Amino acid sequence: MTEKDRVLDSGMIVDLFGFNSEIYYECLQYLREMTKIEDKYDRNYTLWSEIFSKIYGKEISLELFITHSYFTHLLKILLISRLLSNKNLNFEQLFKRYKSKNMRDLRLYEIDSFFWVHFNKSLVKKILNQIRNIKVAKGDLFNNLYQQIFLSDLRHKSGEFFTPSLLVSKMVDDTYKFGKKVLDPSCGSGSFLVNIILRIINSSNSKVKKQAAILNIFGFDINPLAVYTTKINITMLLLENFYAENSELLNYNIFVVDSLFPDFIERKNQKNLEISYNSFDLVIGNPPWLTYKDLQDKDYQIKIRELSEILKIKPSSQYVTHIELAAVFFYAIPSKFLKLSGVIFFVMPKSVINGDHCYKFRSFSIFNNNLEIWDFSKNNLFNVPNICLKAEYISKENKYSTIDMYPIEAKIFNNKLELKEETLYSSLKIEKDGAKLILANDEIKILNNLKKSLYKDKFFQGATLVPRSLVFFKVVSKTKDFITISSDPDVESRAKHQWKYNFQNKEIEYRFQFKTFLNKDLIPFFIKHKKKIFLPVNEQFDLDLDLLKRSPKALSFYEEINDHYQTHKKETSNINTLFANLNYWNKLKKQANNKDYMVVYNASGSNLKAAVITNKNQRIIVGSENYYYSTESEKEAHFLAALLNSPNLSRDIKIIKSSRHIHKRPFLFPIPLYDENNEIHKKLVKKGIKFQTLVQDLFLKNPKINSEKVRIIINQKLLRIQKLVDQVMLY
Template identity: 50%
Template structure:
């Protein structure tokens, strides 16, 4: 690194990231230390596991531990070198400080887990030279490095989604005033906190006032690695840009705490005065975990979340319990515990808070006033539909829900410039909450629309998971016996936990069923059917132990797959057997009496797509990625698929759907029952047949054709469906 080179987040990744020469060298060194000190390593590994096994919803293995050791070692050296340089210490003195591992500002449970790694003097000297005269930028230094070392699947398992710095700056500028007492209750590696520290440093206030303002910043997180990163980041920046600050007296209030369930003994252990923390904050800001109830690893924690949702009066109906959003819990619980009356709360969250059925009670905004929504075009900050939600905490139930609406909304473009300010309201406001929140102009149009009676006639398919245990490819067939192996396609996309491969297993032919996935469905056509093993009889779709035992090959195969299921299922799951999982809520067995014409559409996605399956020769099992309706009437089936593939319906669904989920949203519009005598209904049915024929030919000539390509080719035809659908459904 040349003298005086700027050391910014991207450069840190270049120098220390997984693709760097330094990463390779130090990782090999750590591996050798491990091999030469197995007893010490094993002890520290177990200590580390005891901390992180309850944090990550994945397997905590040695590889991850070694990455943590590398990451923490480099961060600690980074801090020691920069502070030593400022003190005028030479490389030998700096190395002694590093070896001592004695830095009280970093009090953290993970310090002890990597103290067994002491890099040699030569490597330390190499880092010292790299950092000696580098210019440190005043920002969140390590966010790219953290993301580079800790892969996204691990971070996402805890609900961590990094907030882009431009959005952080916007939110902080909009809400923070110098000297405010602020809390980020799920601070991660600290991008919001580092932005606030930067603003404090840049202010024209005295060092004494800056000192007080910094001590008014609090960050809590359940991940000690994130807190460790934040502390080092803050110490480096403060030492760099506030050289007169007394580091020994400075109190950094960044702590390893579960802010939803803070314990008094935790506060005491950290020497925090509980009375000075509770209901004391002016601003609560951040990006809480993007997790739902079903993502939580521990059953006891699920129960705590469910009970807290009930206590906060935002617990959804029973069918939505597994969809409880942690962000919704944070939005209500954190200010209840920590905010002053009239304090501000400002969070990044998934858009389902304002348009998900499971968040109806949340939208009562019981304890809030002056609500404000930031909405973003084209998902400019994340790949998931998102918003920022700001409100003033009142401390008690406030005025009638009706009076909370309409809500001020600011619309931002992809560059985070405000394109307009408008008002959002709800389709329906009731005593216990509000339905989907939308722009007022859309509400005015949609408010008079009624639900379709078809809603009760469509069902979600069966949960044919874990797919690795039941989807297969046929090797050979002889005398009604199939030789089968794992589906390569399913195996290639499986989660690590369920990555299991079987080869050349035998089953009786009667246990072979046909199904399809969302990806196999394109507008007007089903491109592919897949083989799936189901332990049921083909007549009644029932699981009968005696029947299964009378087919010894299938029985043996099921026993083995069921054993794997029982071993690997979540500890929080009450679903004891593989068949119970396949038949969750009887979604498999209820498919026994389907009619010849099956109308199917996708349960999630950016666009609605639908097809008709004519199942005269063989019945098809519908998977939970899709919804279905069976009918004896051919024209009715094609009438429905024509409507579902209409661009107009997708346009309206996008207004009201939660994230990518479609589910029964198509029936939020009054699609009438098919009437053979109605000329427009009949026209739609004929167009459905015609376009099915078109797409059949497209798929025949190009089996890998995508839904997007089909929509492009059929664009003019699909647009012709819009006025006809509008007349039938909306007029």
């Protein structure tokens, strides 16, 4: 490629300035050094912390601040180089403009705290040399760099899942018409807005009409860096493609705003948004994919809970911590911003149509019955299964009942986002205030013929044995009365930053030692390893302070780890002691009366995997990653393990499960109660016992064997089990 053929696009920007670039490395080294000598650093770091701790929580750090500073300065340099591209300035003049240019001149108020320092001449020259004489691409320039700078774990904390450009284009194609007033309420780096503005620029309309159309494009985001990125993106687009003389800039409507609570608009904007209420033709975008429990601020959790109740989509108490922020956005934003008959079109987590916690959401109570779903059943564009959902707002005075909303038109796309099928989706059960999961009509017909298994009420989810780093241990030594324990290095190495905790050579009394297992060690028909855990409980699995006082070693250790828990727990958590966390929803105490045999299976995953545990004198506690059923009958346990490991059951529950969550969905299928006199049941028991031995042998030969490998090896034998299962589960 010749020099003149080079085009500065999102991919090239990552190559030139991303994590693996020399410029990135040198700039961060420079910024680290400047934190030691620059007077303005402390004040600006404090200001930054106040803003971003609300977005990312406690895990913000100096390194993140430095990375953010790099990002803002880089974009400033790139912008100034384009602003002054027709001035024929030499480097010294450009550098002077870089140092003196106040970004407030461009209405970029959001990032004041990052300009505590400037890059030196050497760094600025290297950056400018990389983009000299390069044509700038038309489109979202900074999407890839934005994704890289804001690492996936931090993006998850703010609920950001980036939308592929092809999907953005398809959604805009489907809904945008020139001149429409549009809002992206969580605009991120501006992908949707840039796409729309580019269409405006490329249209055949007059310059005056184009300016008016651009003024109808609005973007909000709670993250100041997202707003900054969007503004730079749009400015670069206008400079490169719209203003030949580079002499005038539009006032574009991109603001730091919490779209759910716009009354609390960032004070520096001085923008009265009330005049925009219920004035938009189109709301489009990809709202945050967070749940209530992911939110970092307790007061904000309360506001979200109250808002979901006002919107009449608040789930029942057992699901409150799973309130989907995307679901709240889908109701709250139209209510506040869309005009009557305005359209909302969002990328959404698929759980809004198949999660139990979104039952009320599926009433679609403020929309007309012209809904549309885009599904990507064979292609998850994100790590989380997703859909696109489109609706037309008609206010709370809705004449339609919930049943009128169904069936829903649906389009199915392949992995190239090519339309493969148009069909209808409906619900298993439609009621006045909501609906059960939404599926394709042909799948609904199958499920309507199913009879729920009586085992559904016999299986329970395990206890929340977290933080693991506090209660999992390795035995160092034993005496007659005590065992000496230290942190389990495997568990400690996997702990999140706030729960990194190491204890060494602590003594506890024997009675407080229990066993458990991790989901990663559960493979079909077998559990590879068991772990030791400390639980400060009596025989009834209660926290017994009198017992602990008579057990001073255990009491001392519990007080130590409980203190660490109370110091490091999320501020939003109302669970105030370690034991209360371990016994959340009484799921630990419920296991006090577990019987001699348990069958366990995974609570989430691509496929079911089940195994039998012999619990005689083992004191095994099942964790929340798994479900369990305890029985006195070893044969019943093996019967269930054989059924739950059958290939077709894993296949069929994928129709109805929410993302990777399995929970009790196996029992929506007609798994019969064990009958010791049934010949097929007897055969399944024998198969279960045989397969347990077989998989144990596979493990002994290869201790690292995983579930996928086990299924491959025993595939033909599993098909024989399937033939038996088909005879007892008729559907």
